[in-house]
Amino acid sequence: MEGMTERGTRAQIEALRDRMGEAIIGQREVIERLLIGLLANGNLLVEGLPGLAKTRAIKALARNLECDFSRIQFTPDLLPSDVTGTEVYYQGEGGGEFRFEAGPIFANLVLADEINRAPAKVQAALLEAMEERQVTVAGTTHRMEPLFMVMATQNPIEQEGTYPLPEAQMDRFLMHVNITYPPVEDEVEVIRLVRAEEAAAQAGAGAHATEPPAPIPQDAVxxxxxEIAALKVAPEMERYIADLVNATRVPSAFGDDLKRWIEVGASPRASLALDKCGRTHAWLAGRDYVDPEDIRAVVADVLRHRLGLSYEAQGEGISPDAVVAEIVRQVALP
Structure with missing residues (x-):
């Protein structure tokens, strides 16, 4: 019976991945990272140029999962209460009372669009809710739903008028995902997909319109x-995770290049994130154990926003991904 349950759960998550893949062409890695974030109970920071399906990706996830979805467009005039909610006074026949009006953060999936467009107070309000999974207003604590994930987006260009996230707050994101342009073949498929969607919208919901499949229940997540929590992690793999993170703190032990490039190493949150994401990657691959490839598959997403690069590295145009690749090359496999 347990085997049947495990197969049923995996089939539901695979169905969710397949449905997202039908709506998003050419961004398979984004789909996988969204699922890893969802299953690892973490939050994602997604960075990419405009038009690369960042918003479409999380909307596809929300559409195919039994959940509430909200979108917050971050702007310089946004207030913390616009995110978390506030106390509103209601006047009735028997007198008045204050009631809490929940903000858009109280949803299962939250898209925080262009998070670096809002000032520090708003960013802090969002990140506190992400970390504590609760909001306190007027002395009353309001808890989030058990299923809760934030996907915050950043635009790597147009930095004028933005408020970059401090490194300590960046550390609260489970992964930092970079989105790049899709291959030309996939872009052709994108054109065809959008054209078909526009044609369907013009035709309207006619008598022969097919009903969308029922959303995947939250219980599957x-x-x-x-199941992911029960995955086996060998002591050698635990040491490999710790060695990768420790290499960011003692770069001089791994060559002159890393010594010049890294100024501040990753915190223990990086080790915890590598463990969570590695186990989730292994589960999605159908294994009940974690191997080095699972760790290597997610290590760049886990570390790229947790490294403080030196001015020398920035001046040489060394990217965080190049630093992570060198760490992976230098640290011995278990």
Whole structure:
């Protein structure tokens, strides 16, 4: 019976991945990272140029999962209460009372669009809710739903008028995902997909319109999380995770290049994130154990926003990904 349950859970998550793949062409890595974030119970920071399906990706996830979805467009005039909610006074016949009006953060999936467009107070309000999974207003604590994930986006260009996230707040994101342009072949498929969607919208919901499949229930996510928590992690793999993170703190032990490039290493949150994401990657691959390839598959997403690069590295145009690649090359496999 347990085997049937495990297969059923995996089939539901695979169905969710397939449905997202039908709506998003050429961004398979984004789909996988979204699922890893969801199943690992973390939050994602996604960076990419405009038009690369960042918003479409999380909307596809929300559409195919039994959940509430909200989108917050971050702007310089946004207030913390616009995110978290506030106390509103209601006047009734028997007198008045204050009631809490929940903000858009109280949803299962939250898209924080262009998070670096809002000032520090708003960013802090969002990140506190992400970390604590609760909001306190007027002395009353309001908790988030058990299924809760934030996908924050950043635009790597047009930095004028933005408020970059401090390194300590960046550390709260499970992964930092970079989105690049799709291959030409996939872009042709994108053109065809959008054209078909426009034609369907023009035709309207006619008598022969097919009903969309029922969304995947939230219980499938919670069941997957329980299975991922039970995955085996060998002591050698635990040491490999710790060695990769430790290499960012003692770069001089791994060559002159890393010594010149890294100024501040990753915190223990990086080790915890590598463990969570590695186990989730292994589960999605159908294994009940973690191997080095699972760790290597997610290490760049976990570390790229947790490294403080030196001025020398920035001056030489060394990217965080290049630093992570060198760390992976230098640290011995278990």
């Amino acid at each position: 919670f069941a997957a999380r329980r």
